[in-house]
Amino acid sequence: MTETASRRFFDVPPVWLVAALLLAWMQVRHFPMGLSFGPVWADLLGGLLVGGGVLLMSLAVMEMRRHQTSFHPHHDSARLVQSGIFSRSRNPIYLGDMMVLTGLILYWDAVLSLPLVPLFLWFLERRFVIPEENRLRRTFRMDYARYCEKVRRWV
Template sequence: MTETRSRWFDLPPVWLVVALVLAWVQARYFSMGLSFGPVWADLLGGLLVGGGILLMALAIYEMRRQKTTIHPHHDSARLVQSGIFSRTRNPIYLGDVMVLAGLILYWDAVLALPLVPLFLWLLERRFVIPEENRLRRIFRMDFAKYCEKVRRWM
């Protein structure tokens, strides 16, 4: 029961929310007068958030179309290589990072910038590598060929 509960808590959106809360708190209460600038950060932040959400939506659509799971701790029924997965092996995780970076820019959370590489490292360690190891075990040569054709992050 506890392992199942911790598996449901240990999901990328939960970690994203934690990182976003930390960034928002930093921007709101500990800004120390730092700012990215007047307009460009808002524009770039909005583009990153919108692009991240689009990547996630395209990935979820493609995974649903192929009738496989989006849950990172479950075995995949199919190796999805079409749609956005023909460009990046991890569009949802990439979208998560883009949303975090975009909101850090939008909120002027200058001191929260180190959360971006830290969050990327966490995603790779806790989700990407174990997920790719499962795919490698299940799909063997197909996954090896896919890795040769498509980069992990873009």
């Protein structure tokens, strides 16, 4: 595997999600600073967000497989998927990543890690969402423009 190919292989959102989760976990383990979200509500909301995020990602991957197109962020799409969960969000996998990160930060009581959420969103948009949208815009032209008018980027 060439250096560029291996870099692209590892430059995928799940790797960055794991990195952000490791930072949050290390923060709560080594620098909790006595901060907490509260006893029960953070665990419940955190669990719901993680479960919802995993469900969202699973629905998106199944829909993309059903349409026989790639869900790898650096590959060109064979088809513009607009059905299923993609009729509600143009980026359900990235939205699921955000939900998992937020949910685990809440569940772990990693209060000081909350700024990772908007930073991770900013990073996903710059590194993956905008380049993907540009490729889809070039490939599917008017179909993609109509899709963008109907469906929002996130929710």
